Amino acid sequence: MAQAVAVSETRERKAANSARGRRAVDRLATGALWAMALFVVLLLALFVCYMFYLGAGSISWHFLTGLPSELTAGGGVGPEIFNSFYILILTLLMTVPIALAAGIFLQEYSRTGLFRETVQFSAESLATVPSIVMGLFGLLVFVQTLRWGFSALAGAVTLTLLNLPALMRVTQEALAGVPATYREASMALGGTKWQTIVRAVLPSAVGPMTTGIVLISGRIFGETAALIYTAGTSVAHGNGAYDFNPFHTAETLAVHLWYTHSEALIPDVDRIGNGSALVLLVMVLIFNVVARVVGRQLTVRLTGKG
Amino acid sequence: MQVTVPTEKRSLDKMKIEDMNVYYGAFQAIKHGSLDVPENKVMALIGPSGCGKSTFLRALNRMHDLTPGARVTGKITLDGQDIYADDVDPVTVRHRIGMVFQRPNPFPKSIFENVVYGPKIHGENNQKKLMEICERSLRSAALWDEVKDRLNRSALDLSGGQQQRLCIARVLAVEPEVILMDEPASALDPIATSKIEDLIGELKREYTVIIVTHSMQQAARISDFTTFFLLGELIEVGTTSEIFTRPKDKRTEDYITGRYG
Amino acid sequence: MTNVRAAGKAHRTERLALIVLRGASGFFIVSIALLIGYLAVEGTKLFTVDHKSIFEFLFSPTFAPDQGHIGALAFILGSLFVTAFAIAVGGPFGVAVGVFFAELAPKRVASAMKPAIEVLVGIPSVVYGWLGLTLLVPLIRNTTGSTGFGLLAAGIVLSLMILPTVVSLSEDAMRVVPDSLREGSLALGATRWETIWRVLLPAASSGIGVAVILGIARAIGETLAIQLVLGNAPVIPAGLLSPASALTSEIVMDMGGAAQGSLLQHSLFSMAFLLLLIAMGLIVLVKLVARKAA
Numbered sequence: 001m002a003q004a005v006a007v008s009e010t011r012e013r014k015a016a017n018s019a020r021g022r023r024a025v026d027r028l029a030t031g032a033l034w035a036m037a038l039f040v041v042l043l044l045a046l047f048v049c050y051m052f053y054l055g056a057g058s059i060s061w062h063f064l065t066g067l068p069s070e071l072t073a074g075g076g077v078g079p080e081i082f083n084s085f086y087i088l089i090l091t092l093l094m095t096v097p098i099a100l101a102a103g104i105f106l107q108e109y110s111r112t113g114l115f116r117e118t119v120q121f122s123a124e125s126l127a128t129v130p131s132i133v134m135g136l137f138g139l140l141v142f143v144q145t146l147r148w149g150f151s152a153l154a155g156a157v158t159l160t161l162l163n164l165p166a167l168m169r170v171t172q173e174a175l176a177g178v179p180a181t182y183r184e185a186s187m188a189l190g191g192t193k194w195q196t197i198v199r200a201v202l203p204s205a206v207g208p209m210t211t212g213i214v215l216i217s218g219r220i221f222g223e224t225a226a227l228i229y230t231a232g233t234s235v236a237h238g239n240g241a242y243d244f245n246p247f248h249t250a251e252t253l254a255v256h257l258w259y260t261h262s263e264a265l266i267p268d269v270d271r272i273g274n275g276s277a278l279v280l281l282v283m284v285l286i287f288n289v290v291a292r293v294v295g296r297q298l299t300v301r302l303t304g305k306g
Numbered sequence: 307m308q309v310t311v312p313t314e315k316r317s318l319d320k321m322k323i324e325d326m327n328v329y330y331g332a333f334q335a336i337k338h339g340s341l342d343v344p345e346n347k348v349m350a351l352i353g354p355s356g357c358g359k360s361t362f363l364r365a366l367n368r369m370h371d372l373t374p375g376a377r378v379t380g381k382i383t384l385d386g387q388d389i390y391a392d393d394v395d396p397v398t399v400r401h402r403i404g405m406v407f408q409r410p411n412p413f414p415k416s417i418f419e420n421v422v423y424g425p426k427i428h429g430e431n432n433q434k435k436l437m438e439i440c441e442r443s444l445r446s447a448a449l450w451d452e453v454k455d456r457l458n459r460s461a462l463d464l465s466g467g468q469q470q471r472l473c474i475a476r477v478l479a480v481e482p483e484v485i486l487m488d489e490p491a492s493a494l495d496p497i498a499t500s501k502i503e504d505l506i507g508e509l510k511r512e513y514t515v516i517i518v519t520h521s522m523q524q525a526a527r528i529s530d531f532t533t534f535f536l537l538g539e540l541i542e543v544g545t546t547s548e549i550f551t552r553p554k555d556k557r558t559e560d561y562i563t564g565r566y567g
Numbered sequence: 568m569t570n571v572r573a574a575g576k577a578h579r580t581e582r583l584a585l586i587v588l589r590g591a592s593g594f595f596i597v598s599i600a601l602l603i604g605y606l607a608v609e610g611t612k613l614f615t616v617d618h619k620s621i622f623e624f625l626f627s628p629t630f631a632p633d634q635g636h637i638g639a640l641a642f643i644l645g646s647l648f649v650t651a652f653a654i655a656v657g658g659p660f661g662v663a664v665g666v667f668f669a670e671l672a673p674k675r676v677a678s679a680m681k682p683a684i685e686v687l688v689g690i691p692s693v694v695y696g697w698l699g700l701t702l703l704v705p706l707i708r709n710t711t712g713s714t715g716f717g718l719l720a721a722g723i724v725l726s727l728m729i730l731p732t733v734v735s736l737s738e739d740a741m742r743v744v745p746d747s748l749r750e751g752s753l754a755l756g757a758t759r760w761e762t763i764w765r766v767l768l769p770a771a772s773s774g775i776g777v778a779v780i781l782g783i784a785r786a787i788g789e790t791l792a793i794q795l796v797l798g799n800a801p802v803i804p805a806g807l808l809s810p811a812s813a814l815t816s817e818i819v820m821d822m823g824g825a826a827q828g829s830l831l832q833h834s835l836f837s838m839a840f841l842l843l844l845i846a847m848g849l850i851v852l853v854k855l856v857a858r859k860a861a
Contacts, residue, residue, distance in 0.1 A: 018429045019398045026758035033667040041683045101591030122595040128846045130788020132815050133839045137602050192577045194584045222691025225790040258693045277697045284689040401756030411747035414770050424755040
């Protein structure tokens with residue numbers, strides 16, 4: 001008996017010794033992972049502060065609403081901000097219905113089969129096309145072949161192609177999150193499949209879908225490379241600057257930020273750039289906050305749960 | 307409630323549980339459980355589903371540390387040492403008290419790598435030694451003859467019963483003192499089940515085994531002692547033959563005779 | 568009677584809905600097919616119309632289309648270098664942060680920190696470029712005495728840009744590893760780190776592979792963020808601190824001035840087609856990795 005106890009004691013001691021070293025490694029690794037995650041967040045905080053520091057001085061009513069200047073200092077970015085929103089809305093008008101329909105089809109109607117596979121693969125491929133390449137496609141097809149010229153519409157259609165896959169995914173995930181019991185209940189009450197989807201399934205998916213749409217809107221708002229050779233790098237002149245004609249050239253704020261730095265002749269490039277970058281950043285932050293708040297509100301209102 | 311194994315039946319107590327309570331948030335899943343676990347015996351925990359027997363078992367090697375919101379109070383000792391004491395590392399506790407789960411959970415690695423996983427993390431790197439450990443553990447788990455020619459194949463290619471015996475071998479390889487088993491045969495077919503049961507009979511020569519089972523027949527076949535749980539309370543403990551033939555508590559009798567689900 | 572009519576109407580609606588839904592889905596197929604088709608035609612004119620050699624395009628470092636030299640090697644290497652840099656830095660970092668969210672972060676911490684990652688995704692690439700230009704380039708210039716423009720600046724900016732992709736996909740990959748493996752490892756006396764390193768990461772390896780590949784895809788196609796900080800010299804970069812060019816930055820720089828049908832324009836379309844082929848190759852790779860896992 002005494003021997004058995006002794007054996008067990010040495011083994012315990014050995015285990016305890018090795019455990020001490022292993023625990024140290026565990027602590028070290030845990031600490032490192034925490035540090036890395038915190039680093040990312042701090043970096044973001046640093047960026048935001050830095051952008052405010054750089055850009056706050058540029059922001060004025062005149063800057064936000066005034067017309068840009070080609071040669072002299074003191075221009076504003078009013079038409080660019082307008083164009084950013086205008087192209088965003090045009091893009092959403094095309095993206096949302098198509099992505100919604102395709103998402104519903106893949107999630108609710110066609111769970112298997114070659115057609116589904118092909119659509120899914122096409123979507124994944126579209127999602128991976130670099131935005132500059134998509135821009136050149138827009139240039140070839142919409143600007144040149146269809147003769148729309150550099151225009152808000154050419155830009156919007158190009159952005160539609162770029163963002164359809166993401167929104168379709170959002171739709172699919174939102175639908176996948178709706179409990180199967182909702183569908184069964186509606187079908188069991190004699191609803192057709194379409195009635196079931198429209199009345200029982202979609203209302204529960206609206207919350208997460210809205211969050212997704214708003215987040216993607218942020219991305220559309222800031223997209224640049226795909227717009228340079230589709231929507232163009234200038235705004236319509238004079239009183240026509242705030243212009244709803246979809247066939248007029250429509251430089252957005254993000255494009256303006258790039259273009260002023262790379263090509264423009266104005267002396268106050270830095271002022272315009274810092275201000276534009278800050279406006280873009282603030283818009284992204286707003287889109288993120290809105291996405292959260294609105295998505296949660298809608299979910300609560302339409303499904304009665306938090 | 308204080309229930310103890312009758313003194314004359316007792317060998318050395320390997321583990322002692324005194325006034326254990328387990329909470330999930332505000333819900334109390336185990337109420338004042340006390341139990342002495344004799345060494346080198348098989349102790350079965352039985353009771354209707356949801357009675358807390360798995361919760362009880364998982365407290366014995368500090369698996370609840372991993373569940374957010376779970377809290378364990380009371381005193382649980384292994385060879386007289388409080389396993390929940392501040393200076394005790396849960397990792398060391400789990401090294402000494404191994405666990406086999408309801409569903410076989412082999413790692414997506416080779417059979418060999420599965421068995422030597424424990425020894426490797428505990429610092430054994432000698433290939434020859436590891437091979438010895440592997441063979442010994444697989445032999446003890448009655449799996450060696452079936453897999454000796456394919457130790458480098460994926461463990462996921464084994465049948466469910468083989469996977470479960472592999473998981474037992476994996477526990478044996480770290481040379482624990484106590485083995486906890488949470489319904490280890492519930493996901494297996496009858497033939498695989500009987501192999502596991504034979505194996506448990508072998509294991510008690512070297513280990514102390516505590517096994518949760520939902521099958522009273524199984525408890526009767528393999529265990530030396532049986533503890534009956536109901537609604538988070540330990541109702542009665544005794545030798546298995548006593549519990550099944552002469553239960554002292556009315557509720558135990560009702561369960562044994564099939565009046566609970 | 569009304570019941571029958573209502574049922575008939577529901578049936579018609581059902582059929583119409585299906586046609587619309589199917590059409591919207593087919594739109595994806597048509598789009599990608601057109602895109603590949605158009606770029607394949609425009610992107611090969613350099614070889615079919617101008618009779619330049621593919622070999623020269625891929626392996627010659629001399630790019631001067633007005634003198635007939637269409638070698639894109641400098642741009643190809645530039646793209647590969649910045650992408651490799653971004654993956655070497657941003658890949659492990661992103662996986663680590665993804666593991667942190669999946670395995671370590673308490674719920675409250677995760678829900679406080681995740682929005683930050685989402686904001687990082689949302690920041691426009693041109694703003695990343697602007698940050699690089701105003702913050703990073705001067706910093707590199709002052710510490711090294713170089714111009715500040717070049718692979719290092721572009722690599723750092725890109726590392727940051729691919730981070731959210733890698734973080735969220737590797738977090739997903741870790742989350743689908745069944746809990747039973749976690750418990751199995753911990754019950755054998757493994758520490759949390761040993762469990763992550765020896766069981767969970769290998770079990771999630773194909774998902775993490777996908778995360779890294781999609782990170783590569785994002786990096787290789789990134790344009791403005793790197794164009795603003797690369798320095799845009801059409802030469803094979805001599806080192807991390809010398810100015811360089813990438814396929815994307817070259818396209819965006821020169822497309823505006825390229826005359827219709829010129830050798831320059833055709834070269835740029837060939838570069839775009841090459842980028843598209845790389846992107847498609849990566850998607851196929853993702854499929855293969857995912858299939859191997861299943």
